Amino acid sequence: MTxxxxxxxxxxTGLSLDTLRYYERLGLFGPVxxxxxxxxxxxxxxxxxxxxxxxxxxAGLGISDLQRLMGRLRDRSGGPTGVVExxxxxxxxxxxxxxxxxxxxxxxxxxxxxxxxxADQSKK
Amino acid sequence: MTxxxxxxxxxxTGLSLDTLRYYERLGLFGPVxxxxxxxxxxxxxxxxxxxxxxxxxxAGLGISDLQRLMGRLRDRSGGPTGVVExxxxxxxxxxxxxxxxxxxxxxxxxxxxxxxxxADQSKK
DNA sequence: CTGCGACCTGGAGTGCACTCCAGGTCAACT
DNA sequence: AGTTGACCTGGAGTGCACTCCAGGTCGCAG
Numbered sequence: 001m002t003x004x005x006x007x008x009x010x011x012x013t014g015l016s017l018d019t020l021r022y023y024e025r026l027g028l029f030g031p032v033x034x035x036x037x038x039x040x041x042x043x044x045x046x047x048x049x050x051x052x053x054x055x056x057x058x059a060g061l062g063i064s065d066l067q068r069l070m071g072r073l074r075d076r077s078g079g080p081t082g083v084v085e086x087x088x089x090x091x092x093x094x095x096x097x098x099x100x101x102x103x104x105x106x107x108x109x110x111x112x113x114x115x116x117x118x119a120d121q122s123k124k
Numbered sequence: 125m126t127x128x129x130x131x132x133x134x135x136x137t138g139l140s141l142d143t144l145r146y147y148e149r150l151g152l153f154g155p156v157x158x159x160x161x162x163x164x165x166x167x168x169x170x171x172x173x174x175x176x177x178x179x180x181x182x183a184g185l186g187i188s189d190l191q192r193l194m195g196r197l198r199d200r201s202g203g204p205t206g207v208v209e210x211x212x213x214x215x216x217x218x219x220x221x222x223x224x225x226x227x228x229x230x231x232x233x234x235x236x237x238x239x240x241x242x243a244d245q246s247k248k
Numbered sequence: 249c250t251g252c253g254a255c256c257t258g259g260a261g262t263g264c265a266c267t268c269c270a271g272g273t274c275a276a277c278t
Numbered sequence: 279a280g281t282t283g284a285c286c287t288g289g290a291g292t293g294c295a296c297t298c299c300a301g302g303t304c305g306c307a308g
Contacts, residue, residue, distance in 0.1 A: 094229050105218050142266075143267080
C-alpha cells in the first residue's frame with residue numbers, strides 16, 4: 001500500500017497542509033498513521049477519501065454534513081442504512097442546486113440577449 | 125409605477141430588511157427613493173433588480189462580482205460591452221460549476237451503489 | 249555538530265455575507 | 279397626549295471555512 005508524506009498528500013488532494021489537518025481534527029477522515037516522531041503518514045485510502053470529501057464540498061455540502069456522514073459511517077449500528085439515506089438526500093439536494101443554477105443561467109442568457117440587443121437605448 | 129414599503133419589498137424579494145439595506149449600502153442597487161421622513165420607498169424596478177441579484181447569488185456569484193457588474197452598468201463608457209462580457213464570463217463559470225456538481229453527483233451515485241450493494245462486508 | 253527544511257501543536261486571525269442591536273424618529277391610532 | 283409599530287442609522291456580533299503564526303521537534307546534508 002502506497003503512503004504519502006504530508007506535502008505529497010496535499011499536492012494530490014489539492015488541499016493545503018492546514019486544511020488537511022483541519023479536516024482530520026474535525027474527524028472528517030480516519031486517524032492518520034504517524035511515524036515514531038509523530039509525523040503523519042497518509043495512506044492511499046486516506047487520500048482517496050479526502051478526494052471524495054473535496055468532491056462533496058465542491059458540490060456545496062457543508063462541513064457539518066460531512067461530519068454527519070462520517071458519523072454514520074463510523075458507528076454502523078444496524079448496517080450502513082443511514083449512510084445510503086444521507087447520500088441520497090444530498091443527491092436530491094444537489095439536483096435542486098443544479099436546477100437553481102440552470103434558472104440563473106437562463107436569467108443570465110436573457111440579460112445577455114437584452115444588453116447585446118438593446119445596446120444604447122435608455123429604457124424600454 | 126407600483127411602489128413598496130420596506131416590509132413588502134422584503135417579502136417580495138425574500139431578503140431580510142437588513143440584507144436589503146446591506147445590498148443598498150454596497151451599491152448593488154440604485155439609490156432608493158425616500159419619503160420626506162427618510163423611509164425607503166422601493167420601486168418595482170428596484171424589486172425586480174434585487175430579484176436578479178438573488179438569482180445570481182444563488183448561482184454562486186459573490187458580492188464583489190455583483191459590485192463589479194453594477195460598476196459596469198453605471199459607468200457605461202463605451203456602451204454596455206463590458207456588461208455582456210462579464211455576464212458571459214459568469215455564464216461559463218456557472219457551466220463549470222454545474223459540471224462539477226454533476227461529477228459530485230456521479231461520485232455520490234457510485235457510493236450509494238457501493239453501500240447499498242456491499243452492505244455488511246469489511247473491505248474489498 | 250550545525251543548519252536547514254519539513255513537519256508538529258494550540259490558538260489566534262481572516263474574509264465573506266450577513267444579522268443583530270441600541271438608541272432614535274415618525275405617522276397613526278385611541 | 280401617549281402608545282404602538284414600522285422604520286432609520288452606525289456599528290458590533292455571528293458562523294463558516296479556512297489560514298496563519300509562534301515556538302518547538304526531527305532527520306539528514308555538509
